[in-house]
Amino acid sequence: MMARRAALIGGVLLAVACVERVSAPGACPSFCPSGQIQIVDTVLTSIIARDSAFRGYVTEPHAPLMLAADLPGIVDGRPIFRIKGFGPTFVLSATDTGAILGADSARLRLTVARRDTGAHNLSLRFYRLPSTIDSTTTFTDLTGPFTDSLVKTVNIDTLLALPGRKDTLTGDSVVVDTVNHVLVLNLKLDSTAGRYVGPTDSGTAAYGVRVSADSLASIALTKSTLSWQWYLRVDSAGMPVARTPALRGAAFASFVFDPPPPPPDSTLAVGGVPSARSILRVAFPRFIRDSSQIIRGTLTLVPAAPVRGAPSDSFVVEAHTVFTDVGAKSPIIVDATRTDTTVVRIGVSDTVRIEVTNLLQFWASDTTRATTLVLRAEQEAASFSLIRFYPSLAQAFRPALRITFVRRFPFGAP
Amino acid sequence: MTRATRISVLVLLGPALTGGAVVRAQDSQFGIRGPGTPGRWESVRSRSTGGAFGPFDPLSALTEAGLADVPQLTATAMQSASYRDAEIAGTITALRGTRFPLLNVAGRVHRRLAIAAGFTTYLDRSWDVTLRDSVALRGTLERYTDEVTSDGSIADLRLAAASRLSRRLAIGAGLHLLAGSTRETAERRFDDTTFHTVQQLAEVRYSGMGVSGSLLLGVAPGLSVIGWARADNRLRATVADTTSAETDLPRMAGGGMLFSPSASVRFGGSVAWRGWARAGAGAFDTWSWSAGAEIGGGRMPFRFGVRGGQLPFGPGATAPTEFAAAAGTGRAFAQGRALLDAGVERLERRGGGLTERVWTALVGLTVRP
Numbered sequence: 001m002m003a004r005r006a007a008l009i010g011g012v013l014l015a016v017a018c019v020e021r022v023s024a025p026g027a028c029p030s031f032c033p034s035g036q037i038q039i040v041d042t043v044l045t046s047i048i049a050r051d052s053a054f055r056g057y058v059t060e061p062h063a064p065l066m067l068a069a070d071l072p073g074i075v076d077g078r079p080i081f082r083i084k085g086f087g088p089t090f091v092l093s094a095t096d097t098g099a100i101l102g103a104d105s106a107r108l109r110l111t112v113a114r115r116d117t118g119a120h121n122l123s124l125r126f127y128r129l130p131s132t133i134d135s136t137t138t139f140t141d142l143t144g145p146f147t148d149s150l151v152k153t154v155n156i157d158t159l160l161a162l163p164g165r166k167d168t169l170t171g172d173s174v175v176v177d178t179v180n181h182v183l184v185l186n187l188k189l190d191s192t193a194g195r196y197v198g199p200t201d202s203g204t205a206a207y208g209v210r211v212s213a214d215s216l217a218s219i220a221l222t223k224s225t226l227s228w229q230w231y232l233r234v235d236s237a238g239m240p241v242a243r244t245p246a247l248r249g250a251a252f253a254s255f256v257f258d259p260p261p262p263p264p265d266s267t268l269a270v271g272g273v274p275s276a277r278s279i280l281r282v283a284f285p286r287f288i289r290d291s292s293q294i295i296r297g298t299l300t301l302v303p304a305a306p307v308r309g310a311p312s313d314s315f316v317v318e319a320h321t322v323f324t325d326v327g328a329k330s331p332i333i334v335d336a337t338r339t340d341t342t343v344v345r346i347g348v349s350d351t352v353r354i355e356v357t358n359l360l361q362f363w364a365s366d367t368t369r370a371t372t373l374v375l376r377a378e379q380e381a382a383s384f385s386l387i388r389f390y391p392s393l394a395q396a397f398r399p400a401l402r403i404t405f406v407r408r409f410p411f412g413a414p
Numbered sequence: 415m416t417r418a419t420r421i422s423v424l425v426l427l428g429p430a431l432t433g434g435a436v437v438r439a440q441d442s443q444f445g446i447r448g449p450g451t452p453g454r455w456e457s458v459r460s461r462s463t464g465g466a467f468g469p470f471d472p473l474s475a476l477t478e479a480g481l482a483d484v485p486q487l488t489a490t491a492m493q494s495a496s497y498r499d500a501e502i503a504g505t506i507t508a509l510r511g512t513r514f515p516l517l518n519v520a521g522r523v524h525r526r527l528a529i530a531a532g533f534t535t536y537l538d539r540s541w542d543v544t545l546r547d548s549v550a551l552r553g554t555l556e557r558y559t560d561e562v563t564s565d566g567s568i569a570d571l572r573l574a575a576a577s578r579l580s581r582r583l584a585i586g587a588g589l590h591l592l593a594g595s596t597r598e599t600a601e602r603r604f605d606d607t608t609f610h611t612v613q614q615l616a617e618v619r620y621s622g623m624g625v626s627g628s629l630l631l632g633v634a635p636g637l638s639v640i641g642w643a644r645a646d647n648r649l650r651a652t653v654a655d656t657t658s659a660e661t662d663l664p665r666m667a668g669g670g671m672l673f674s675p676s677a678s679v680r681f682g683g684s685v686a687w688r689g690w691a692r693a694g695a696g697a698f699d700t701w702s703w704s705a706g707a708e709i710g711g712g713r714m715p716f717r718f719g720v721r722g723g724q725l726p727f728g729p730g731a732t733a734p735t736e737f738a739a740a741a742g743t744g745r746a747f748a749q750g751r752a753l754l755d756a757g758v759e760r761l762e763r764r765g766g767g768l769t770e771r772v773w774t775a776l777v778g779l780t781v782r783p
Contacts, residue, residue: 021510024443026545026560027502030729030766031443033543033562037602037612041551295610357610404551404609409600411616412651412658414449414694 035410039295045400047283051392053269054328055261055276061135061254063273063381065113065220068124068211068255069310075384077257078146078208079221080133083228084251085196085203090234090243098234100203104242105171106194107229108207112156112183114220114383116312119213124185126152126193129206139256146208151193156183182222196232203230204251218310220382223253257384266393267304270317271344271377272386279330280373280392280399282363289364292405297360298353299340299373301389302397306349309385314345316378317387319354321362325370332374338362341378344387352389360403441511441538443500443768444734447696448727449649449661450568452688453515453535458492458778462742462757463706464719466682469628469640469670472576473518473780475534476668477642478586479630481576484528487521492755492778501769511540516778529575536570537649539596557605566596568620568649582632592622592649592663622649622663636674643667664689664699664726678711682719690726698733700724706740713746717757725763734765742776753780 026032066079089097108126115122128149129142159167159174160183166173171188196203205228211217228248233240261272268278288294299319309315319340320332333339342354356373363371377385390397445451454461455475460468472480473490491514498509518532545560571593576586595617602612624646632638646663668686675681683705691699706719718741728734742757755778763770 020512021508023542023544023561023563024500024507024509025505026543026562027443027768028545029447031446031502031543031768032545033446033564035562035600037560037562037600039549039551039612293612293614295604295612296608355608361610402552406602406612406614409598409614409616410658411598411600411614411653412596412618414447414659414661 033413035413037409038407039404040292040407041402041404043400043402044285045398047285047401048280048399049283049392050281051268051279051399053264053267053276053278053388055264055269055272056274057277057376058275058381059135060256060273060381061252063254064223064379065382066209066223066253066255067257067273067382067384068209068217068219068221069257069384070210070212070217071310074308074310075257075259076139077218077255077384078139078142078210079253079255080129080137080142080206080208081223081226081250081254082129082131082133082204082206082252083248085205086230086232086245087202090232090245092234092236092241092243096236098236098241100196101233101235101240102191103194103196104191104231104233106189106196106205106231107171108185108187108189109225109227109229110185110187111222111225112185112219113222114312115183116216116218116310118312119216119218120157122156122211122213122217122219124154124156125150125210125212126154126187126189127208127210128193128195129208131204131206133206134252135254137254137256139258139260142208142256146210151207152187152189154185154187156185159185184225194230196230216311218312223250226250226253261386266391267388268301268375268391268399269386269388270375271309271315271380271383273381273384275377275380276386277328277374277376278389279325279328280375281325282371282373282401284360284363284371288403288405289367291408292364294357294360294364294403294405296404297356298402299356300400300402301352301354302399303349303352304388304390304394304397307344307346307385307387309346309383311346313383313385314343315383315385316341317344317352317354318376318378319356319359320374320376321359322370322372322374325372330370330372330374332376344385346385352387356401441540442498442725442763442770443541444725444728444763444765444770445538446541446543447729449693450537450539452537452690452726453567453570455516455534455570457490457516457518457780458742458755458757458776459708459717459744461759461776462717462719462740462755463682463704463708464721464738464740465702465704466670466684466706466719466721467672467680467708468704469642469668469684470630470638470672470682472520472528472530475516475518475532475570475572475574477628477630477640478530478574478576478588478626479584479628479640479642481520481528481530481574481586482578482584482630484520484522484530486782487519488780488782489519490516490778490780491518492516492776494774494776496772496774498770498772501771502767513538526577526579527575528577529573531573533569533571535567536592536594537568539564539566539568551609554606556609559603561601562599564596564598566594566618568592568594568622570624574626584630586628586630588626590624590626590644590646592620592624592646595619616653618658619652620649621652623647624663638672639669640672641667641669661694662692664692676711678709678715680708682706686723688726693726696729697726698724698728700726700733714743717742717744725765729766732765734763734768736761736763738762751782754778755780
């Protein structure tokens with residue numbers, strides 16, 4: 001009897017057990033809520049002010065790449081690097097040190113991080129430079145050595161075309177890294193090109209590189225992977241012995257170029273070498289910040305001149321906000337979720353649009369933040385590419401913000 | 415644990431065990447554009463008679479005068495599950511919902527005075543509307559999907575008292591506190607993800623008050639009539655302590671008749687008017703009626719009834735209409751100290767091109783410890 005009753009109660013409860021499905025297609029306006037999502041799209045032309053540009057954030061010696069280019073009328077860039085030597089003597093063993101008689105040869109390993117695949121007959125020419133090169137060395141300082149001190153020429157296209165991508169006569173080879181999309185050059189310098197001058201220069205050697213091609217000669221060499229291998233001859237109790245010391249990296253790596261960057265003016269410069277950044281102060285309207293939800297924000301910038309740089313060096317312009325606005329040294333917030341970007345192509349002068357929705361939403365969520373935008377190249381000083389925008393002083397072409405936002409939904413209304 | 419105690423526990427825990435511990439009644443697409451879908455304030459027993467016994471039922475929240483004859487402390491709760499097909503322009507959408515629309519406790523505090531407290535659903539505001547459309551933005555037609563939802567209801571918390579003044583006359587009065595909340599969301603997803611998704615939500619709180627009164631008259635042996643009236647003030651909706659809307663609530667009045675030719679047969683009928691038109695545009699005054707019977711005075715009576723009338727909210731110039739037929743039964747346990755009522759209702763609503771067909775299963779538990 002109890003079982004029957006329990007079954008009865010259980011069955012009834014099961015019949016009304018929890019079920020929920022309330023989602024239905026809307027048949028508007030008859031059977032839809034009276035409140036609607038209201039979207040407003042507006043262009044705010046006067047909220048950006050007190051904008052300025054600054055240069056020198058990343059300089060040639062601190063850039064991750066060495067830029068080589070031979071683009072007449074645009075830029076002539078030449079990497080330079082210095083390899084520290086071992087001095088006049090070499091430690092043969094714990095009890096024996098011998099004078100370095102010279103080098104049989106040397107091997108240079110270079111990584112071509114970027115090149116224009118449209119460039120044909122791409123060649124590198126290596127020049128011996130004074131071992132005194134440093135961050136103050138200019139293009140003009142090296143005009144002489146880059147004219148009369150050629151030690152080696154390598155045609156990369158020829159090397160790539162050889163079986164096994166190896167030149168058995170010169171000892172040069174190239175590896176195509178399809179994963180990282182780079183070329184790794186392994187170059188042999190004979191005893192003349194890779195001369196070891198121990199007594200006067202402590203074995204320090206400095207070289208410069210020029211690039212050439214039928215056209216579009218522009219490459220970037222990675223500094224961090226540059227390595228140098230000496231094959232030395234050392235005097236061991238009157239007998240010359242061969243020694244292969246440890247690999248050496250570049251003690252100094254940079255590049256020189258001509259013409260120099262244009263002097264700072266009222267335009268908003270971004271990119272180039274040394275890298276330039278532009279700072280824009282935004283008077284973020286309260287009626288948008290406080291009572292709306294921003295769904296899209298676009299910063300529009302009008303270039304004051306066509307984008308300058310190597311044709312293959314399209315670059316990414318990033319828009320960041322700052323922790324605090326202290327002018328040129330404002331610390332930027334480097335956070336992928338609060339960074340907006342756009343790609344800028346060389347030579348074009350069209351209006352540049354950067355989607356800054358993430359930044360605007362960030363400002364709306366934290367009203368204590370400085371509403372300052374910093375524009376910079378994604379990889380600073382990694383290309384000669386430079387763009388200059390009209391500033392807010394240029395009334396007709398001033399920067400503007402186009403914001404699409406949603407007003408507060410009328411919750412609670414019948 | 416005594417049998418009655420076990421059943422009492424079941425009354426209180428039953429809805430929770432089945433997941434329906436939400437104070438809401440059966441909802442409708444007709445309520446989306448208005449303040450909500452009005453709830454039904456009847457117990458399972460009354461719902462099974464089409465609502466005809468509602469004015470006389472002390473465990474329904476419709477009137478108070480019927481409380482005067484409550485013999486002892488009595489508690490009831492009900493749960494309903496609705497399976498609703500909403501058809502518009504040839505498209506049918508199947509919807510489901512489980513609700514816990516009524517809890518009532520009544521008892522005698524004096525020889526001539528009985529009181530009751532409980533809640534029922536005043537307006538249900540649970541719906542979820544999805545919409546596909548496009549809008550011209552920045553010179554381009556952007557397609558999007560909207561989803562606007564509301565989840566919650568407004569409860570009618572009633573404190574009522576009734577007194578039998580004479581063998582033929584009983585009166586009652588009630589104070590109603592309207593309280594509730596809904597969690598509302600509005601979302602828009604653009605096909606073009608350059609536009610971020612719009613997501614807004616709010617907790618909307620509702621408050622209001624009302625008073626009611628009723629009079630039960632024994633016209634003749636086995637024949638009773640009842641009249642009732644109720645006036646509610648304004649329903650105030652607040653979002654984050656800011657009043658977002660105020661809706662005038664209706665005045666209501668109704669009456670009923672109960673005829674019991676014998677101890678095992680009862681017939682009833684009722685009619686009600688509700689002045690919802692003052693709630694604003696798109697709202698209508700409504701009339702509703704019901705007729706039903708209960709046959710069998712033993713441990714398992716059979717109940718049936720029909721009801722019809724109008725719905726207060728809908729598009730167009732006339733109020734939507736509804737018609738329902740219901741049937742049910744009950745079973746006494748524990749020497750009559752516990753009652754399990756069950757019913758089923760078939761309802762059809764029409765108006766503005768929308769037709770809703772609803773099957774509702776009803777379960778109620780009543781204990782008299």
